[in-house]
Amino acid sequence: MEFKINSKVLEKLLSRIIPAVPTRTPMPILENFLLEINNGLLTVCATDLEIALKSSINVTADENIKIVIPAKLFFDIVRSLDDTIINFKINNNFKIKMVVDNGVYNIGYSYPNDFPEIPVVNKEKEISINGSLLKKSIDQTSFAMSKEDMRPAMTGLLVEFTPDTLNFVSTDGHRLVRYSHKNIKSENGEQYIIPERAISVLSKLLGESDVKIYLSKTHVAFITGDIEIITRLIGEKYPAYNSVIPLENENMLKISTKELLATVRRMILFSTTNSKQVKLSLSTNLLNVSAEDIDHGSNAEENITCEYIGEPMNIGFNTLYLSDVISHVNSDKAIFKLHSPTKACILEPDKLEENEELMLLLMPVRLNS
Numbered sequence: 001m002e003f004k005i006n007s008k009v010l011e012k013l014l015s016r017i018i019p020a021v022p023t024r025t026p027m028p029i030l031e032n033f034l035l036e037i038n039n040g041l042l043t044v045c046a047t048d049l050e051i052a053l054k055s056s057i058n059v060t061a062d063e064n065i066k067i068v069i070p071a072k073l074f075f076d077i078v079r080s081l082d083d084t085i086i087n088f089k090i091n092n093n094f095k096i097k098m099v100v101d102n103g104v105y106n107i108g109y110s111y112p113n114d115f116p117e118i119p120v121v122n123k124e125k126e127i128s129i130n131g132s133l134l135k136k137s138i139d140q141t142s143f144a145m146s147k148e149d150m151r152p153a154m155t156g157l158l159v160e161f162t163p164d165t166l167n168f169v170s171t172d173g174h175r176l177v178r179y180s181h182k183n184i185k186s187e188n189g190e191q192y193i194i195p196e197r198a199i200s201v202l203s204k205l206l207g208e209s210d211v212k213i214y215l216s217k218t219h220v221a222f223i224t225g226d227i228e229i230i231t232r233l234i235g236e237k238y239p240a241y242n243s244v245i246p247l248e249n250e251n252m253l254k255i256s257t258k259e260l261l262a263t264v265r266r267m268i269l270f271s272t273t274n275s276k277q278v279k280l281s282l283s284t285n286l287l288n289v290s291a292e293d294i295d296h297g298s299n300a301e302e303n304i305t306c307e308y309i310g311e312p313m314n315i316g317f318n319t320l321y322l323s324d325v326i327s328h329v330n331s332d333k334a335i336f337k338l339h340s341p342t343k344a345c346i347l348e349p350d351k352l353e354e355n356e357e358l359m360l361l362l363m364p365v366r367l368n369s
Contacts, residue, residue, distance in 0.1 A: 002088060040060065040061055145172065154170075157194045177328070206224060251308075265323055344363050
Protein backbone atom coordinates (compact mmCIF):
# COMPACT_ATOMS: atom_id res chain seq x y z
CA MET A 1 0.00 0.00 0.00
CA GLU A 2 1.03 3.63 -0.47
CA PHE A 3 0.14 7.04 0.88
CA LYS A 4 1.64 10.53 0.79
CA ILE A 5 1.94 13.27 3.37
CA ASN A 6 3.78 16.57 3.78
CA SER A 7 6.84 16.19 6.04
CA LYS A 8 6.09 19.30 8.13
CA VAL A 9 2.47 18.30 8.65
CA LEU A 10 3.60 14.88 9.81
CA GLU A 11 6.33 16.37 12.01
CA LYS A 12 3.77 18.56 13.77
CA LEU A 13 1.53 15.57 14.41
CA LEU A 14 4.37 13.38 15.72
CA SER A 15 5.76 16.13 17.96
CA ARG A 16 2.46 16.12 19.84
CA ILE A 17 2.45 12.33 20.27
CA ILE A 18 6.13 11.71 21.16
CA PRO A 19 5.75 12.89 24.83
CA ALA A 20 3.81 9.69 25.57
CA VAL A 21 6.70 7.48 24.42
CA PRO A 22 8.72 6.42 27.50
CA THR A 23 12.47 7.00 27.43
CA ARG A 24 13.11 3.91 29.55
CA THR A 25 10.78 0.97 29.87
CA PRO A 26 10.96 -2.78 30.52
CA MET A 27 8.40 -3.13 27.70
CA PRO A 28 10.15 -2.43 24.37
CA ILE A 29 6.80 -2.38 22.54
CA LEU A 30 6.03 0.97 24.23
CA GLU A 31 8.96 2.58 22.39
CA ASN A 32 6.87 2.45 19.20
CA PHE A 33 4.20 4.53 17.54
CA LEU A 34 1.01 2.70 16.65
CA LEU A 35 0.10 3.70 13.07
CA GLU A 36 -3.33 2.89 11.77
CA ILE A 37 -4.93 3.79 8.46
CA ASN A 38 -8.66 3.20 8.37
CA ASN A 39 -10.74 4.47 5.45
CA GLY A 40 -8.25 7.21 4.61
CA LEU A 41 -7.71 8.39 8.20
CA LEU A 42 -4.15 8.05 9.52
CA THR A 43 -4.10 7.81 13.33
CA VAL A 44 -0.88 7.81 15.35
CA CYS A 45 -0.92 6.66 18.99
CA ALA A 46 1.64 6.29 21.78
CA THR A 47 1.37 5.27 25.42
CA ASP A 48 3.49 4.68 28.50
CA LEU A 49 0.58 2.86 30.21
CA GLU A 50 -0.15 5.94 32.35
CA ILE A 51 -1.07 8.34 29.57
CA ALA A 52 -1.92 7.82 25.91
CA LEU A 53 -1.79 10.37 23.10
CA LYS A 54 -3.34 10.05 19.70
CA SER A 55 -3.93 12.29 16.71
CA SER A 56 -5.33 11.79 13.23
CA ILE A 57 -5.01 13.25 9.76
CA ASN A 58 -6.63 12.44 6.42
CA VAL A 59 -4.49 10.75 3.76
CA THR A 60 -5.19 9.17 0.42
CA ALA A 61 -4.73 5.43 0.81
CA ASP A 62 -6.28 2.47 -0.99
CA GLU A 63 -5.91 0.00 1.90
CA ASN A 64 -6.27 -0.18 5.67
CA ILE A 65 -3.31 -1.13 7.83
CA LYS A 66 -2.26 -1.28 11.47
CA ILE A 67 1.44 -1.47 12.41
CA VAL A 68 3.97 -0.33 15.01
CA ILE A 69 7.14 1.56 14.13
CA PRO A 70 10.13 2.73 16.25
CA ALA A 71 8.97 6.10 17.54
CA LYS A 72 12.21 7.99 18.10
CA LEU A 73 13.83 6.88 14.84
CA PHE A 74 10.71 7.68 12.83
CA PHE A 75 10.29 11.10 14.47
CA ASP A 76 13.98 12.00 14.06
CA ILE A 77 13.93 11.12 10.35
CA VAL A 78 10.77 13.11 9.66
CA ARG A 79 11.92 16.25 11.48
CA SER A 80 15.33 16.12 9.76
CA LEU A 81 13.67 16.52 6.36
CA ASP A 82 13.06 19.80 4.57
CA ASP A 83 9.53 20.80 3.64
CA THR A 84 8.71 18.05 1.16
CA ILE A 85 6.22 15.33 0.29
CA ILE A 86 6.98 11.87 1.72
CA ASN A 87 5.71 8.92 -0.28
CA PHE A 88 5.23 5.94 2.04
CA LYS A 89 5.31 2.43 0.58
CA ILE A 90 4.43 -0.43 2.94
CA ASN A 91 5.02 -3.95 1.72
CA ASN A 92 4.78 -7.36 3.35
CA ASN A 93 8.54 -7.55 4.00
CA PHE A 94 8.20 -5.66 7.32
CA LYS A 95 9.81 -2.54 5.83
CA ILE A 96 8.37 0.94 5.36
CA LYS A 97 9.97 2.74 2.44
CA MET A 98 9.95 6.56 2.77
CA VAL A 99 10.65 8.16 -0.60
CA VAL A 100 11.43 11.88 -1.04
CA ASP A 101 12.80 13.82 -4.01
CA ASN A 102 16.46 13.12 -3.20
CA GLY A 103 16.43 10.08 -0.95
CA VAL A 104 14.96 6.78 0.18
CA TYR A 105 14.73 5.62 3.82
CA ASN A 106 13.70 2.17 4.99
CA ILE A 107 12.42 1.48 8.52
CA GLY A 108 11.43 -1.84 9.97
CA TYR A 109 7.90 -2.28 11.31
CA SER A 110 5.95 -5.04 13.04
CA TYR A 111 2.36 -5.93 13.74
CA PRO A 112 0.79 -4.54 16.91
CA ASN A 113 -0.09 -7.84 18.57
CA ASP A 114 1.61 -6.85 21.85
CA PHE A 115 0.81 -3.14 21.76
CA PRO A 116 -1.41 -2.19 24.74
CA GLU A 117 -5.04 -1.41 24.08
CA ILE A 118 -5.65 2.35 24.21
CA PRO A 119 -8.41 3.03 26.79
CA VAL A 120 -11.71 4.29 25.40
CA VAL A 121 -13.49 6.81 27.62
CA ASN A 122 -17.27 6.93 27.45
CA LYS A 123 -18.39 10.14 25.73
CA GLU A 124 -21.69 10.49 27.61
CA LYS A 125 -20.33 12.87 30.28
CA GLU A 126 -18.88 15.85 28.40
CA ILE A 127 -17.57 19.16 29.72
CA SER A 128 -16.29 21.96 27.51
CA ILE A 129 -13.80 24.55 28.78
CA ASN A 130 -11.66 27.16 27.06
CA GLY A 131 -8.09 25.92 26.54
CA SER A 132 -6.49 29.10 27.87
CA LEU A 133 -8.64 28.96 30.98
CA LEU A 134 -7.75 25.31 31.60
CA LYS A 135 -4.04 26.02 31.11
CA LYS A 136 -4.25 28.92 33.55
CA SER A 137 -5.97 26.68 36.09
CA ILE A 138 -3.23 24.08 35.76
CA ASP A 139 -0.39 26.60 35.90
CA GLN A 140 -1.87 28.27 38.99
CA THR A 141 -2.16 25.05 40.97
CA SER A 142 0.08 22.23 39.75
CA PHE A 143 3.25 23.54 41.44
CA ALA A 144 1.93 22.47 44.86
CA MET A 145 1.36 18.80 43.98
CA SER A 146 3.23 16.47 46.31
CA LYS A 147 6.34 14.59 45.17
CA GLU A 148 5.94 11.99 47.94
CA ASP A 149 4.38 8.64 47.02
CA MET A 150 3.23 7.91 50.58
CA ARG A 151 -0.09 9.61 49.85
CA PRO A 152 -0.81 8.97 46.15
CA ALA A 153 -3.86 11.26 46.04
CA MET A 154 -1.70 14.31 46.83
CA THR A 155 0.65 13.57 43.90
CA GLY A 156 -2.14 14.54 41.50
CA LEU A 157 -4.33 17.54 40.75
CA LEU A 158 -7.85 17.45 42.16
CA VAL A 159 -10.62 18.55 39.80
CA GLU A 160 -13.70 19.10 41.96
CA PHE A 161 -17.19 19.83 40.69
CA THR A 162 -19.65 21.43 43.12
CA PRO A 163 -23.08 23.05 42.76
CA ASP A 164 -21.35 26.46 42.97
CA THR A 165 -17.91 26.15 41.36
CA LEU A 166 -15.35 24.10 39.51
CA ASN A 167 -12.28 23.83 41.74
CA PHE A 168 -8.70 22.91 40.89
CA VAL A 169 -6.82 21.93 44.07
CA SER A 170 -3.32 20.75 44.92
CA THR A 171 -1.40 20.33 48.17
CA ASP A 172 1.80 18.77 49.47
CA GLY A 173 1.01 19.31 53.15
CA HIS A 174 3.09 22.52 53.29
CA ARG A 175 1.23 24.46 50.62
CA LEU A 176 -2.33 24.30 49.37
CA VAL A 177 -3.82 26.00 46.32
CA ARG A 178 -7.46 26.23 45.28
CA TYR A 179 -8.38 27.93 42.02
CA SER A 180 -12.13 28.22 41.40
CA HIS A 181 -14.39 29.06 38.46
CA LYS A 182 -17.79 30.26 39.59
CA ASN A 183 -19.42 30.07 36.14
CA ILE A 184 -18.79 26.31 35.77
CA LYS A 185 -21.11 24.32 38.01
CA SER A 186 -22.42 20.80 38.46
CA GLU A 187 -25.48 19.57 40.25
CA ASN A 188 -23.55 16.58 41.57
CA GLY A 189 -20.47 16.94 43.74
CA GLU A 190 -17.75 14.91 42.01
CA GLN A 191 -13.97 14.64 42.45
CA TYR A 192 -11.36 13.41 39.99
CA ILE A 193 -7.60 13.22 40.65
CA ILE A 194 -5.42 13.60 37.56
CA PRO A 195 -1.80 12.34 37.79
CA GLU A 196 1.09 14.80 37.61
CA ARG A 197 2.50 13.32 34.38
CA ALA A 198 -0.78 13.83 32.54
CA ILE A 199 -1.06 17.39 33.87
CA SER A 200 2.47 18.21 32.67
CA VAL A 201 1.84 16.87 29.15
CA LEU A 202 -1.63 18.41 28.90
CA SER A 203 -0.38 21.88 29.87
CA LYS A 204 2.04 21.89 26.92
CA LEU A 205 -0.68 20.90 24.45
CA LEU A 206 -3.30 23.48 25.39
CA GLY A 207 -3.98 26.52 23.23
CA GLU A 208 -6.79 28.99 22.63
CA SER A 209 -9.33 26.47 21.34
CA ASP A 210 -11.93 24.86 23.57
CA VAL A 211 -11.16 21.54 25.22
CA LYS A 212 -13.70 18.74 25.51
CA ILE A 213 -13.32 16.69 28.68
CA TYR A 214 -14.81 13.21 29.04
CA LEU A 215 -14.85 11.58 32.46
CA SER A 216 -15.34 8.03 33.70
CA LYS A 217 -14.64 6.40 37.05
CA THR A 218 -11.17 5.28 36.00
CA HIS A 219 -10.04 7.52 33.11
CA VAL A 220 -10.35 11.01 31.70
CA ALA A 221 -9.92 12.12 28.08
CA PHE A 222 -9.08 15.63 26.88
CA ILE A 223 -9.65 16.49 23.23
CA THR A 224 -8.22 19.73 21.88
CA GLY A 225 -8.08 20.33 18.15
CA ASP A 226 -6.94 17.10 16.49
CA ILE A 227 -5.22 15.58 19.52
CA GLU A 228 -6.58 13.45 22.34
CA ILE A 229 -4.86 12.72 25.65
CA ILE A 230 -6.19 9.88 27.78
CA THR A 231 -5.01 9.20 31.30
CA ARG A 232 -5.96 6.97 34.15
CA LEU A 233 -7.26 8.68 37.29
CA ILE A 234 -5.69 8.23 40.72
CA GLY A 235 -8.13 5.94 42.47
CA GLU A 236 -7.68 7.37 45.97
CA LYS A 237 -9.76 9.66 48.15
CA TYR A 238 -8.44 13.21 48.25
CA PRO A 239 -7.76 14.62 51.75
CA ALA A 240 -10.50 16.82 53.24
CA TYR A 241 -8.56 19.95 52.36
CA ASN A 242 -11.29 22.35 53.49
CA SER A 243 -10.69 21.31 57.10
CA VAL A 244 -7.20 22.88 57.13
CA ILE A 245 -8.33 26.27 55.79
CA PRO A 246 -8.48 28.62 58.82
CA LEU A 247 -11.68 30.57 59.34
CA GLU A 248 -10.30 33.22 61.70
CA ASN A 249 -7.37 35.10 60.22
CA GLU A 250 -8.02 38.58 61.53
CA ASN A 251 -4.56 40.09 60.85
CA MET A 252 -4.19 41.39 57.29
CA LEU A 253 -1.11 42.40 55.30
CA LYS A 254 -1.34 44.07 51.90
CA ILE A 255 1.93 44.44 50.02
CA SER A 256 3.49 44.79 46.57
CA THR A 257 3.72 41.30 45.07
CA LYS A 258 6.71 42.13 42.88
CA GLU A 259 8.69 43.81 45.67
CA LEU A 260 8.06 41.05 48.20
CA LEU A 261 8.91 38.30 45.71
CA ALA A 262 12.24 39.94 44.85
CA THR A 263 13.09 40.31 48.55
CA VAL A 264 12.23 36.70 49.39
CA ARG A 265 14.30 35.42 46.48
CA ARG A 266 17.29 37.35 47.81
CA MET A 267 16.69 35.88 51.25
CA ILE A 268 17.04 32.39 49.78
CA LEU A 269 20.74 33.20 49.35
CA PHE A 270 21.09 33.88 53.07
CA SER A 271 18.87 31.19 54.60
CA THR A 272 20.29 28.07 56.21
CA THR A 273 20.64 25.20 53.78
CA ASN A 274 18.53 22.78 55.84
CA SER A 275 15.67 24.96 57.07
CA LYS A 276 15.56 27.59 54.29
CA GLN A 277 13.95 29.82 56.90
CA VAL A 278 12.90 33.44 56.41
CA LYS A 279 11.49 35.63 59.15
CA LEU A 280 8.71 38.17 58.58
CA SER A 281 8.28 40.83 61.24
CA LEU A 282 4.99 42.67 60.78
CA SER A 283 4.11 46.06 62.19
CA THR A 284 1.97 49.00 61.07
CA ASN A 285 3.02 50.09 57.56
CA LEU A 286 6.30 48.15 57.70
CA LEU A 287 7.40 44.59 56.94
CA ASN A 288 10.90 43.52 57.98
CA VAL A 289 12.17 40.43 56.12
CA SER A 290 15.30 38.70 57.40
CA ALA A 291 17.30 35.50 57.03
CA GLU A 292 20.46 34.11 58.59
CA ASP A 293 22.83 31.32 57.62
CA ILE A 294 24.65 30.50 60.83
CA ASP A 295 26.84 27.85 59.17
CA HIS A 296 28.38 30.39 56.79
CA GLY A 297 28.12 33.46 59.03
CA SER A 298 25.90 35.41 56.63
CA ASN A 299 22.64 37.27 57.16
CA ALA A 300 20.42 39.84 55.49
CA GLU A 301 17.36 41.95 56.17
CA GLU A 302 15.18 44.32 54.19
CA ASN A 303 12.30 46.64 55.01
CA ILE A 304 9.25 46.98 52.75
CA THR A 305 6.46 49.51 53.19
CA CYS A 306 3.05 47.87 53.40
CA GLU A 307 -0.43 48.08 54.81
CA TYR A 308 -0.85 45.95 57.93
CA ILE A 309 -3.84 45.73 60.22
CA GLY A 310 -3.34 43.67 63.36
CA GLU A 311 -1.06 42.97 66.28
CA PRO A 312 2.73 43.06 65.68
CA MET A 313 3.87 39.55 64.76
CA ASN A 314 6.98 37.54 63.91
CA ILE A 315 6.34 34.56 61.67
CA GLY A 316 8.66 32.20 59.83
CA PHE A 317 8.32 30.46 56.46
CA ASN A 318 10.34 28.22 54.20
CA THR A 319 11.82 30.66 51.66
CA LEU A 320 11.31 28.31 48.70
CA TYR A 321 7.69 27.62 49.53
CA LEU A 322 7.01 31.30 50.19
CA SER A 323 8.63 32.27 46.89
CA ASP A 324 6.48 29.69 45.07
CA VAL A 325 3.16 30.89 46.43
CA ILE A 326 3.95 34.59 45.95
CA SER A 327 4.98 33.96 42.32
CA HIS A 328 1.48 32.59 41.66
CA VAL A 329 -0.28 35.72 42.93
CA ASN A 330 -0.98 37.33 39.56
CA SER A 331 -1.82 40.84 40.71
CA ASP A 332 0.08 43.94 41.77
CA LYS A 333 -0.81 43.50 45.43
CA ALA A 334 -0.79 40.35 47.55
CA ILE A 335 -3.01 40.01 50.61
CA PHE A 336 -1.85 37.89 53.56
CA LYS A 337 -4.41 36.79 56.14
CA LEU A 338 -2.81 35.63 59.39
CA HIS A 339 -3.88 34.50 62.83
CA SER A 340 -0.72 33.59 64.73
CA PRO A 341 2.89 32.45 64.10
CA THR A 342 1.81 28.79 64.33
CA LYS A 343 -1.37 28.83 62.23
CA ALA A 344 -1.71 28.53 58.45
CA CYS A 345 -1.48 31.75 56.45
CA ILE A 346 -3.75 32.53 53.52
CA LEU A 347 -2.58 34.47 50.46
CA GLU A 348 -4.88 36.03 47.91
CA PRO A 349 -4.47 38.49 45.02
CA ASP A 350 -6.12 41.85 45.59
CA LYS A 351 -7.77 41.65 42.14
CA LEU A 352 -9.10 38.74 40.12
CA GLU A 353 -10.93 38.14 36.87
CA GLU A 354 -14.70 38.00 37.16
CA ASN A 355 -16.03 34.60 38.29
CA GLU A 356 -12.57 33.46 39.47
CA GLU A 357 -11.24 32.88 42.95
CA LEU A 358 -7.70 32.02 44.05
CA MET A 359 -6.64 30.96 47.52
CA LEU A 360 -3.09 29.95 48.45
CA LEU A 361 -2.36 28.53 51.89
CA LEU A 362 1.09 28.25 53.43
CA MET A 363 2.09 26.60 56.68
CA PRO A 364 4.60 28.57 58.82
CA VAL A 365 7.78 27.11 60.31
CA ARG A 366 9.00 27.51 63.89
CA LEU A 367 11.42 30.39 64.20
CA ASN A 368 14.89 29.73 65.59
CA SER A 369 15.16 31.18 69.07
